[in-house]
Amino acid sequence: MNYFPEEVIEHVFNFIASHRDRNSISLVCKSWHKIERFCRKKVFIGNCYAINPERLIRRFPCLKSLTLKGKPHFADFNLVPYEWGGFVHPWIEALSSSHVGLEELRLKRMVVTDESLDLLSRSFPNFKSLVLVSCEGFTTDGLASIASNCRHLRELDLQENEIDDHRGQWLNCFPDSCTTLTSLNFACLKGETNVAALERLVARSPNLKTLKLNRAVPLDALARLMSCAPQLVDLGVGSYENEPDPESFRKLMAAIQKCSSLRSLSGFLEAAPLCLPAFYPVCQNLISLNLSYAAEIRGNHLIKLIQLCKRLQRLWILDSIGDKGLVVVAATCKELQELRVFPSDLHGEEDNNNAAVTEVGLVAISAGCPKLHSILYFCKQMTNAALITVAKNCPNFIRFRLCILEPHKPDHITSQSLDEGFGAIVQACKGLRRLSVSGLLNDQVFLYIGMYAEELEMLSIAFAGETDKGMLYVLNGCKKLRKLEIRDSPFGNAALLADVHKYETMRSLWMSSCEVTLGGCKRLAQNSPRLNVEIINESESNRMERNEEDERDKVDKLYLYRTVVGTRKDAPPYVRIL
Amino acid sequence: MEFSNSCSSFSSSSVDSTKPSPSESSVNLSLSLTFPSTSPQREARQDWPPIKSRLRDTLKGRRGDDTSLFVKVYMEGVPIGRKLDLCAFSGYESLLENLYHMFDTLIICGKRDRKHHVLTYEDKDGDWMMVGDIPWDMFLETVRRLKITRPERY
Numbered sequence: 001m002n003y004f005p006e007e008v009i010e011h012v013f014n015f016i017a018s019h020r021d022r023n024s025i026s027l028v029c030k031s032w033h034k035i036e037r038f039c040r041k042k043v044f045i046g047n048c049y050a051i052n053p054e055r056l057i058r059r060f061p062c063l064k065s066l067t068l069k070g071k072p073h074f075a076d077f078n079l080v081p082y083e084w085g086g087f088v089h090p091w092i093e094a095l096s097s098s099h100v101g102l103e104e105l106r107l108k109r110m111v112v113t114d115e116s117l118d119l120l121s122r123s124f125p126n127f128k129s130l131v132l133v134s135c136e137g138f139t140t141d142g143l144a145s146i147a148s149n150c151r152h153l154r155e156l157d158l159q160e161n162e163i164d165d166h167r168g169q170w171l172n173c174f175p176d177s178c179t180t181l182t183s184l185n186f187a188c189l190k191g192e193t194n195v196a197a198l199e200r201l202v203a204r205s206p207n208l209k210t211l212k213l214n215r216a217v218p219l220d221a222l223a224r225l226m227s228c229a230p231q232l233v234d235l236g237v238g239s240y241e242n243e244p245d246p247e248s249f250r251k252l253m254a255a256i257q258k259c260s261s262l263r264s265l266s267g268f269l270e271a272a273p274l275c276l277p278a279f280y281p282v283c284q285n286l287i288s289l290n291l292s293y294a295a296e297i298r299g300n301h302l303i304k305l306i307q308l309c310k311r312l313q314r315l316w317i318l319d320s321i322g323d324k325g326l327v328v329v330a331a332t333c334k335e336l337q338e339l340r341v342f343p344s345d346l347h348g349e350e351d352n353n354n355a356a357v358t359e360v361g362l363v364a365i366s367a368g369c370p371k372l373h374s375i376l377y378f379c380k381q382m383t384n385a386a387l388i389t390v391a392k393n394c395p396n397f398i399r400f401r402l403c404i405l406e407p408h409k410p411d412h413i414t415s416q417s418l419d420e421g422f423g424a425i426v427q428a429c430k431g432l433r434r435l436s437v438s439g440l441l442n443d444q445v446f447l448y449i450g451m452y453a454e455e456l457e458m459l460s461i462a463f464a465g466e467t468d469k470g471m472l473y474v475l476n477g478c479k480k481l482r483k484l485e486i487r488d489s490p491f492g493n494a495a496l497l498a499d500v501h502k503y504e505t506m507r508s509l510w511m512s513s514c515e516v517t518l519g520g521c522k523r524l525a526q527n528s529p530r531l532n533v534e535i536i537n538e539s540e541s542n543r544m545e546r547n548e549e550d551e552r553d554k555v556d557k558l559y560l561y562r563t564v565v566g567t568r569k570d571a572p573p574y575v576r577i578l
Numbered sequence: 579m580e581f582s583n584s585c586s587s588f589s590s591s592s593v594d595s596t597k598p599s600p601s602e603s604s605v606n607l608s609l610s611l612t613f614p615s616t617s618p619q620r621e622a623r624q625d626w627p628p629i630k631s632r633l634r635d636t637l638k639g640r641r642g643d644d645t646s647l648f649v650k651v652y653m654e655g656v657p658i659g660r661k662l663d664l665c666a667f668s669g670y671e672s673l674l675e676n677l678y679h680m681f682d683t684l685i686i687c688g689k690r691d692r693k694h695h696v697l698t699y700e701d702k703d704g705d706w707m708m709v710g711d712i713p714w715d716m717f718l719e720t721v722r723r724l725k726i727t728r729p730e731r732y
Contacts, residue, residue: 077628134630160632188632269636273719293636298715343627346637378627405627462628 010039019044038062045069046507048086048110049532052565053094064103065129066095070110072510072559073460074485076134079512079557081538083572086110089119096123104129104155111135117142121149129155136162140170140189147173155183157210165191172197181205185212187236187267195221203228209261212236215269220248226255234288235259237267240275252278266290266316273301283308287335290316292342303328313337313371318344319357319378326361330368338374339365343405359386366393374399381412382439387421391428400425401436407463407488410440417441423448426456436460443470450477458483471495475502485510493520496558500527508561516558519551524560525578532567533560533578651724653681653695664721669714677726685726692730699724 004012013036016022026036042065045051057063070086088110095102102124112135120127127150140163146156147170171194174181181201186193193216202208202225209232211225217238226232244252252275256262262282268275271294286309291302295318302317303325312333319341321329329336341357359382365372366389373396382404402422410417418439426432426449433455437445441464449456450473457480465471471491474484475498483506492515503509518535525533536557567577624634652659660680667673670687677685677697687697688710697709701720709717709724 074628076630077626078624078631160630162631292633295636298719300713300716342629342633344637346627346634378629403627407626462626 006035009035013039017042041065042104043067047561047563048088048091049568050507050561050563050565053091055565057094057098057100061098061100063100065106066091066102066104067106067108068110069108072109072485072508073483074487074510074512075109079487081536081572081574082136083111084536084575085568085570085572087570088112089116092116092120092123096120100124101126103127104131106131106133107135108133109135111137112142113137114139114142114145118145118149121145126152128152129157131155131157131159132161133159134161139164140166140191143186144170144173147171147178148175151175151178152180153178154180154207155210156181157183157185158188159185161188163189165189167191169194169197171201174201176204179204180207182207183210183234184208185210185236187212187214187238187269189214189216192216199224199228205229206231208232210234212266213238215239219244219252219275223248223252223255226252226259230255230258231261232259233261234264235262235266237265237271237275239267239269240271244272244275244278249274249278253281257281260285262286264288264290268294268297270296273297276301276305279305280308284310287311288314290314292316292318292340294318295320295344299325307332309333311335314339316340316342318342320344321357323357323361323364326357327364327368330364333369335371336365336369337371339369339372340376341378342376343378356380359383362386363389363393366390370394371396373397376401376403376436378403378405380405381409382418382421383411383413384416384418384421384424385411385413387418388424391424395428396431397425397429398431399434400429400432401434401460402438403436404439407438408440417444419445419448423452426452431455434458436462437464438462439464442466443473446470446473450474453478455480457481459485461486461489463488465489465491468492468495472498475499481505482507484508486512486514488513490515492516493523496520497524500524500531503528503531503560504562506562508559510557510559511555512557514554514558516555517551518549518553518555521555521558522551522578530562530564531560532563534558534571535576535578536574537576538574647718647721649721649723651677651680651726653683653726654728662724664718670710670717673709681726683726694729695726696729697724697726 009032013025016025019042022036022040026033037059039062040060041062043056043060043063044067045056046069048068048070068088068091071080071084074080086109088107096119103126105120112132117138130146146153193214195217198217199221202211208229211229211232211234213222213236215238219240222237256278259282263285265279265286265288268291273296276297283305289309289312291297299320299322302321306325306329310332313335315329315333315336315338317340321341343356345356357377357379359379362377362379363386372394375397379402382402411421419442422437422441422445426435432453435449435453435456437460443466446465449459456478459474459478459481468491471486472495474481475495491511496511496516497520521533521535525531535555536559538556571577647664648661649664650659651662662676664673667676674685674687674697683695685695685697687708698706699709700706700722702722706725
């Protein structure tokens with residue numbers, strides 16, 4: 001079968017980076033499977049409970065980079081209790097005691113402890129890159145271990161983690177000999193930062209390209225940092241509540257002007273609007289701008305900044321920009337590929353909320369930005385007509401996530417449901433991979449999704465649908481579906497149990513506040529040895545009535561996922577695995 | 579913005595502030611003024627809208643949501659001033675309504691008028707400006723204090 005020696009085949013395989021392609025290669029024949037596994041450097045595990053570390057290491061002994069994801073997506077919105085699971089320690093222990101030369105670890109929604117970080121830092125002499133996204137359970141002491149012990153550290157990227165800040169001297173723990181940093185992101189740390197240590201670290205890191213500061217780094221320090229790192233490409237600015245005095249402002253402007261490589265800007269936590277003009281000189285080069293935490297900056301200031309960003313490809317912003325602001329974005333940012341508009345007002349019906357966005361902004365963006373392929377849009381209201389127009393303007397959407405803030409809200413002009421609008425989106429966007437629907441929706445929208453969304457991999461449903469038929473349309477229609485998450489929708493056992501084998505073709509299913517019952521879940525679990533069916537019932541009364549459980553009781557939260565390693569042993573008492 | 583259109587005109591016969599007699603005024607001002615900030619706020623859900631905790635915390639801590647912007651308000655000729663939370667109002671109209679009740683006199687903004695009290699403000703730069711020219715949002719950012727000028731009499 002092999003026309004070439006193994007080394008040649010291996011050499012060819014090394015050009016293939018995508019883990020999906022790698023998985024396909026390994027299925028061609030036994031010989032390729034064997035060659036592939038020994039030269040696989042990067043492994044992606046979308047659900048840490050689908051496999052265990054021992055089997056991973058046995059199959060891929062030459063592993064250098066591991067990506068692991070723990071909790072389901074809805075954990076981001078406080079729907080998964082704290083100790084549900086996703087502990088990384090067993091993985092690090094197993095890797096540590098094997099001979100794997102780990103260089104990179106990327107974790108998402110996992111529980112990480114200081115002990116884990118310490119073990120990690122001591123076990124892998126060539127460790128280079130640690131990326132933690134939405135993780136929790138550790139403190140700055142763990143960071144100190146990483147800083148002290150990882151001699152070749154290049155990347156320490158902490159995104160949106162819950163870190164207990166002991167205000168220690170973790171930045172001081174980087175030895176003087178550490179000069180290899182390319183990326184440092186500690187924006188999510190809440191405590192004080194040793195600014196002097198930070199300045200020394202940046203000064204001795206000539207390859208530093210990404211620097212994202214936390215709120216404790218003041219304006220004058222920023223100016224000094226930028227002065228000794230003019231090579232920065234990606235900058236996250238801290239918090240500037242007070243307007244800068246003219247001298248500080250002048251110094252900042254001078255430093256910024258030297259940063260000709262700057263392409264990405266973020267941060268601006270609690271920023272005073274008058275700091276923005278210091279960044280005007282670099283706007284023309286920016287391809288990415290994240291102002292989604294800049295809650296204090298009003299629309300008009302944001303607009304002035306964005307008007308200068310003609311090359312922008314990615315924009316994350318709050319809805320305080322308003323429809324008017326989005327019209328400006330549409331006119332200015334012709335290269336825009338990804339837009340996220342987040343809500344700035346959590347209390348809902350504020351009368352004076354002229355600044356929130358509506359269908360008007362969305363339509364303007366779709367008309368003005370031909371390269372747009374990903375959108376996340378939180379808005380007050382929507383219409384079918386607008387969605388139909390958006391679908392016509394942008395048939396290239398890969399990700400379309402619309403969140404109308406008020407559940408069950410219909411088309412605000414016709415008072416009809418939004419089934420036709422979303423139907424137009426899935427029909428036009430043949431490459432759609434991710435979809436979130438909202439507003440008043442019946443079963444019809446799911447019929448459309450099942451019929452047209454052939455490439456759909458992830459679907460999020462909230463407060464939608466009428467009967468089990470809705471969920472069935474999706475399960476029967478979307479052949480490439482990998483993740484389905486549903487909350488507060490009237491789908492029950494009939495939909496859940498119709499095609500149990502479907503779930504083995506998917507990564508996971510989440511259903512909360514729906515109509516599925518304990519009996520239905522038990523039946524599902526009985527027929528599926530390769531699925532873990534987890535019931536999360538947090539309320540006290542449910543726990544006490546365990547002895548007289550009623551199969552007709554509705555289940556609070558159901559999370560099921562395929563696995564080759566059976567039931568996990570680390571679940572807390574309120575998680576029942578059937 | 580012509581806010582004076584919403585107020586009826588009446589003659590003011592003295593220099594100092596006067597109470598308009600109810601029969602003269604044809605303005606239908608509701609006496610039960612509701613401040614947006616005192617209406618019962620809905621219990622914020624922790625799981626809707628679907629945003630991450632860090633953004634949720636950032637928005638909760640916003641100046642705009644929970645805090646206030648108290649400025650001094652003087653009526654020209656009256657040495658003792660009042661204090662007003664501008665964040666309690668949704669716009670110029672509700673501000674004027676409230677001032678009417680606070681000072682028992684009709685106040686206009688947006689144009690000078692020899693008959694009525696005119697609302698002015700001191701901005702960030704220390705200049706005294708006519709209230710009503712700029713959008714409310716922008717006004718909130720720049721206002722330092724308010725002064726109600728007496729009507730000119732010639």
